[in-house]
Amino acid sequence: MSSQQVAVAGVGMHPWGKWGKNFVTYGVHAARAALADAGIPWGDVDYIVGGETVRNGYGGYVAGATFAQALGWNGARVATSYAACATGAQAIDTARSRILAGLCEVALVVGADTTPKGFLAPNAGERWGDPDWLRFRLLGMTNPAYFALYARRRMDLYGATSEDFAQVKVKNAKHGLSNPNARYRKEVAAADVLASAVVCDPLHLLDICATSDGAAAVVLCSAEYAARLGLATPVRVAAVSTVTPTFPNTVMDMPMLSTDPSAAVGTPEHTFKESIGLAAYEEAGISPEDVDVAEVYDLSTALELDWIEDLGLCQRGEAETLLRAGETTIGGRIPVNPSGGLACFGEAVPAQALAQVCELTWQLRGQAGERQVEGASVGITANQGLFGHGSSVLLSR
Amino acid sequence: MTRTSLPAVDGWFTTAGPAPALLGSRCTACASTYFPPIPDDAGFCRNPACDGETFDEVELSRRGRIWSYTDAQYQPPAPYIAPQAEGEVYVPFALAAVELAEGLVVLGQVADGYGVDDLEVGGEVELVVERLYDEAAEDGSRQDRTIWRWKPVVELGQEADR
Numbered sequence: 001m002s003s004q005q006v007a008v009a010g011v012g013m014h015p016w017g018k019w020g021k022n023f024v025t026y027g028v029h030a031a032r033a034a035l036a037d038a039g040i041p042w043g044d045v046d047y048i049v050g051g052e053t054v055r056n057g058y059g060g061y062v063a064g065a066t067f068a069q070a071l072g073w074n075g076a077r078v079a080t081s082y083a084a085c086a087t088g089a090q091a092i093d094t095a096r097s098r099i100l101a102g103l104c105e106v107a108l109v110v111g112a113d114t115t116p117k118g119f120l121a122p123n124a125g126e127r128w129g130d131p132d133w134l135r136f137r138l139l140g141m142t143n144p145a146y147f148a149l150y151a152r153r154r155m156d157l158y159g160a161t162s163e164d165f166a167q168v169k170v171k172n173a174k175h176g177l178s179n180p181n182a183r184y185r186k187e188v189a190a191a192d193v194l195a196s197a198v199v200c201d202p203l204h205l206l207d208i209c210a211t212s213d214g215a216a217a218v219v220l221c222s223a224e225y226a227a228r229l230g231l232a233t234p235v236r237v238a239a240v241s242t243v244t245p246t247f248p249n250t251v252m253d254m255p256m257l258s259t260d261p262s263a264a265v266g267t268p269e270h271t272f273k274e275s276i277g278l279a280a281y282e283e284a285g286i287s288p289e290d291v292d293v294a295e296v297y298d299l300s301t302a303l304e305l306d307w308i309e310d311l312g313l314c315q316r317g318e319a320e321t322l323l324r325a326g327e328t329t330i331g332g333r334i335p336v337n338p339s340g341g342l343a344c345f346g347e348a349v350p351a352q353a354l355a356q357v358c359e360l361t362w363q364l365r366g367q368a369g370e371r372q373v374e375g376a377s378v379g380i381t382a383n384q385g386l387f388g389h390g391s392s393v394l395l396s397r
Numbered sequence: 398m399t400r401t402s403l404p405a406v407d408g409w410f411t412t413a414g415p416a417p418a419l420l421g422s423r424c425t426a427c428a429s430t431y432f433p434p435i436p437d438d439a440g441f442c443r444n445p446a447c448d449g450e451t452f453d454e455v456e457l458s459r460r461g462r463i464w465s466y467t468d469a470q471y472q473p474p475a476p477y478i479a480p481q482a483e484g485e486v487y488v489p490f491a492l493a494a495v496e497l498a499e500g501l502v503v504l505g506q507v508a509d510g511y512g513v514d515d516l517e518v519g520g521e522v523e524l525v526v527e528r529l530y531d532e533a534a535e536d537g538s539r540q541d542r543t544i545w546r547w548k549p550v551v552e553l554g555q556e557a558d559r
Contacts, residue, residue, distance in 0.1 A: 121474040140473035148467035156518035263500030264429040
């Protein structure tokens with residue numbers, strides 16, 4: 001294995017749900033599971049990175065140290081990452097960079113969250129300079145409303161239907177049935193989705209992911225440490241993309257009220273979401289045709305279809321064709337969200353990008369049980385968060 | 398007592414006369430035009446190839462084409478302020494993202510009386526200013542807070558079909 005790639009030594013999760021506990025409880029559970037999976041004692045970890053959670057008080061803002069204390073101070077160096085939905089990937093990138101620089105050997109990355117019910121609303125107080133506050137006050141623009149804008153464009157530009165969106169939910173519900181970490185493990189029929197209330201036209205309640213409590217952890221180590229550990233063919237981190245947009249970002253992004261202007265400088269060659277995947281492929285020297293399995297951010301059913309195209313897994317406008325042919329189902333050409341995705345998990349922001357990496361690690365090791373994608377050796381994740389954050393992680397074995 | 402009317406946000410749109418408009422900030426160096434307007438104390442052009450730090454206030458195109466649209470079938474959470482009085486039923490409203498000639502897309506609610514069935518990607522809309530909510534003024538009377546909205550442009554002859 002290349003010394004330029006770090007190994008995934010272990011992964012672990014706390015099941016997603018609404019458990020009503022402190023986020024630290026979930027985080028420590030996931031961390032201990034990942035360390036046990038790796039067979040590495042906590043005392044050997046010399047770097048810990050926590051994914052920040054903004055809804056859990058001061059402890060959430062200094063999550064790295066919070067988890068370190070809960071696991072028992074061991075003197076490890078510490079960092080805390082925040083990148084909205086991409087928090088977990090940025091935390092992985094931070095740990096990976098330090099390992100590649102030779103400044104540490106074993107790093108533990110942990111993300112955990114406890115979430116409120118209902119729509120995610122902005123922080124309290126009058127904040128006239130904050131677009132995340134202004135979009136609610138001036139427009140009543142919720143997160144699902146942004147997802148609905150993207151969904152409507154798929155319909156008007158590519159002929160997608162509500163039935164297509166419902167079929168994404170049907171597929172992911174089926175995928176997640178046997179996943180012990182998924183919150184929703186129940187078959188869903190397209191008719192159920194179409195019969196659920198419309199939240200933001202054209203999206204129904206069952207097209208939109210919930211918010212959940214949950215935690216995920218990843219243990220990364222250097223190639224040398226992996227060799228000493230006896231890992232002959234570990235899953236490797238082939239690339240981590242955390243690129244920001246390139247001006248002008250001409251796609252309407254949450255939580256903004258407008259896009260960048262293109263009139264003076266012209267429209268860019270790639271959208272922000274396309275650039276996230278492109279940077280990962282370029283860094284890894286891997287092309288979309290090499291990918292066996294993908295975990296993408298299905299905040300809505302329609303958004304999964306966008307991501308399949310953004311990652312170059314099919315041509316623009318062809319994701320519905322792929323879906324209808326069963327190619328994105330386990331057993332198809334390019335299974336998408338074999339974990340069940342956000343449709344079965346709900347979103348636990350600082351843990352979610354790590355959960356994607358956990359799933360791909362199990363897939364590439366052949367340990368995914370009933371949801372195993374046969375022979376998977378290259379997997380890609382993708383997600384996007386607020387304020388120019390997004391990530392894509394490429395794993396290979 | 399006359400009922401007063403104030404913009405829900407200062408300096409983002411004009412309200413005088415029959416042709417209200419959004420107010421943008423046009424960079425004096427590269428002509429990139431931004432909305433919402435760039436505050437005086439944060440005056441940096443966001444074009445990475447431009448060092449511009451001064452802006453002209455300009456009125457944006459009053460008409461544009463729909464990039465996409467949706468609606469809010471459930472009442473959004475605070476800090477959204479519902480327009481209906483206490484005890485009255487929430488009425489869903491539509492939202493549109495609209496492409497302007499300046500090369501940017503601007504979100505807005507859709508004018509009162511129009512829903513998603515009146516909209517399509519690529520359809521033309523025009524800016525209007527309407528009441529967003531009302532509140533108690535200092536003298537105890539009610540005063541309106543207004544906002545820009547997008548109103549579908551209906552060609553002559555189509556109106557009767559609505």
